[in-house]
Amino acid sequence: MKVLIIGSGGREHAIVWKLSQSPLVTKLYTAPGNAGTSEVDENTDIDISDFTAIKSFVLEKSIDMVVVGPEVPLVEGIHDFFLADDELKNIPVIGPVAKAALLEASKDFAKKFMNKYRIPTAGYQTFDKQNINKASDFLKTLNPPYVLKADGLAAGKGVLIIDSYDEAVSELNEMINEEKFGTASQKVVIEEFLTGVELSVFVLTDGESYKILPSAKDYKRIGEGDTGLNTGGMGSISPVPFADEEFMKKVETRIIKPTIDGLKSEGLVYKGFIFFGLISVNGNPFVIEYNIRMGDPEAESVIPRIKSDLMELFIGTANGDLQNRNITIDERYCTAIFLVSGGYPGSYPKNKLINGLDETNDSILFHAGTKIDPESGGVFTNGGRVIAISSFGQTMKEALDKSYQNANKITFEGKYYRKDLGRDIMNQ
Ligand code: AMP
Ligand code: GLY
Numbered sequence: 001m002k003v004l005i006i007g008s009g010g011r012e013h014a015i016v017w018k019l020s021q022s023p024l025v026t027k028l029y030t031a032p033g034n035a036g037t038s039e040v041d042e043n044t045d046i047d048i049s050d051f052t053a054i055k056s057f058v059l060e061k062s063i064d065m066v067v068v069g070p071e072v073p074l075v076e077g078i079h080d081f082f083l084a085d086d087e088l089k090n091i092p093v094i095g096p097v098a099k100a101a102l103l104e105a106s107k108d109f110a111k112k113f114m115n116k117y118r119i120p121t122a123g124y125q126t127f128d129k130q131n132i133n134k135a136s137d138f139l140k141t142l143n144p145p146y147v148l149k150a151d152g153l154a155a156g157k158g159v160l161i162i163d164s165y166d167e168a169v170s171e172l173n174e175m176i177n178e179e180k181f182g183t184a185s186q187k188v189v190i191e192e193f194l195t196g197v198e199l200s201v202f203v204l205t206d207g208e209s210y211k212i213l214p215s216a217k218d219y220k221r222i223g224e225g226d227t228g229l230n231t232g233g234m235g236s237i238s239p240v241p242f243a244d245e246e247f248m249k250k251v252e253t254r255i256i257k258p259t260i261d262g263l264k265s266e267g268l269v270y271k272g273f274i275f276f277g278l279i280s281v282n283g284n285p286f287v288i289e290y291n292i293r294m295g296d297p298e299a300e301s302v303i304p305r306i307k308s309d310l311m312e313l314f315i316g317t318a319n320g321d322l323q324n325r326n327i328t329i330d331e332r333y334c335t336a337i338f339l340v341s342g343g344y345p346g347s348y349p350k351n352k353l354i355n356g357l358d359e360t361n362d363s364i365l366f367h368a369g370t371k372i373d374p375e376s377g378g379v380f381t382n383g384g385r386v387i388a389i390s391s392f393g394q395t396m397k398e399a400l401d402k403s404y405q406n407a408n409k410i411t412f413e414g415k416y417y418r419k420d421l422g423r424d425i426m427n428q
Pocket of ligand 1: 122147149156159191192193194195198277288289
């Protein structure tokens with residue numbers, strides 16, 4: 001089969017790397033991809049939101065399946081576009097239709113959905129221009145800190161956690177009346193603050209049945225000890241030690257199953273990944289957020305642990321017979337450490353030559369912000385998050401040690417990475 005993967009990050013490289021091992025796959029294209037995906041197979045320079053260009057490419061190359069990595073094309077309706085087009089409707093897309101993508105694209109939609117299907121999540125109310133005058137009364141019912149969330153997609157920046165009541169009122173006003181996050185914050189979800197430990201859990205579903213993928217923890221802040229600005233993710237570890245069988249059973253019965261059943265009841269045929277952003281409050285899982293895709297950088301530690309043929313699982317997802325397919329998981333730990341450009345997540349330089357890529361051993365390198373210079377053939381930085389170094393180990397420490405040894409061997413001007421990954425969960 002010929003497969004087109006949409007996206008250009010470490011997650012997409014991990015998907016391409018895994019699919020390339022399948023005997024069912026004959027050709028892989030990534031749009032637009034990065035240096036890593038082009039080393040596995042071929043990149044094509046198409047804008048991920050240009051559905052007409054994607055259509056021409058799919059028809060020209062006789063693509064058999066499209067796998068969508070990031071949320072934006074899904075929210076913009078790439079799956080619906082395929083279903084509505086006579087020439088494309090029989091080419092399966094892995095990723096939900098736009099109406100189901102609202103689980104990520106609208107916090108208010110997600111909260112309503114969770115309440116309707118009794119899925120544990122923080123108590124909340126939603127405000128807009130019409131009812132903003134009632135927000136102060138609701139805030140008074142909550143204990144600080146206050147959690148304010150822009151309803152729409154805000155590139156990971158739309159959540160504010162605020163200690164003071166007065167500041168919460170004024171931020172809410174800026175979000176709604178001054179559109180601090182553009183139209184995304186015309187509506188704001190205010191919710192109860194939950195105290196606990198966060199983790200990510202993923203499923204692949206055909207809309208009827210599902211396969212649970214390994215749990216992972218993502219390190220979001222730039223600084224050690226979880227300090228400083230939020231990033232796209234500085235690394236990930238899978239599995240999360242406290243997510244044992246008993247905890248995962250609760251996740252399945254209280255969260256995963258009611259979510260899949262809820263989507264069905266809403267008449268939404270969901271084919272793709274669901275990412276449950278969870279928090280464990282005294283051993284009980286609550287949903288912080290849904291995403292409608294694999295996580296990044298979680299994919300870089302979760303996908304290597306899938307031993308089964310991912311293409312076969314995707315075919316099961318597309319055909320609606322996932323229930324008859326097996327998934328086996330590598331028991332070992334996998335850890336992914338991101339090397340990032342100096343200055344990230346603020347401004348940073350690009351086009352720095354990356355050395356040492358051939359000197360690493362016993363790790364998998366998943367590229368994100370990289371590109372190949374066609375003249376010299378050298379690999380150069382092309383983004384904030386540059387390369388994830390993923391390694392296996394019988395223990396978390398063994399996996400981390402390998403990733404860190406190889407992190408030393410790869411060099412580029414301004415290279416930075418966090419040296420404390422895993423420290424917080426190693427002894428839980
Ligand atoms: P989100 O974009 O919804 O994942 O939120 C970003 C981050 O804010 C999460 O990863 C949590 O660390 C934090 N957060 C969001 N909602 C809550 C909540 N209700 N209680 C505590 N922390 C939260
Ligand atoms: N790792 C968080 C995300 O993919 O959104």
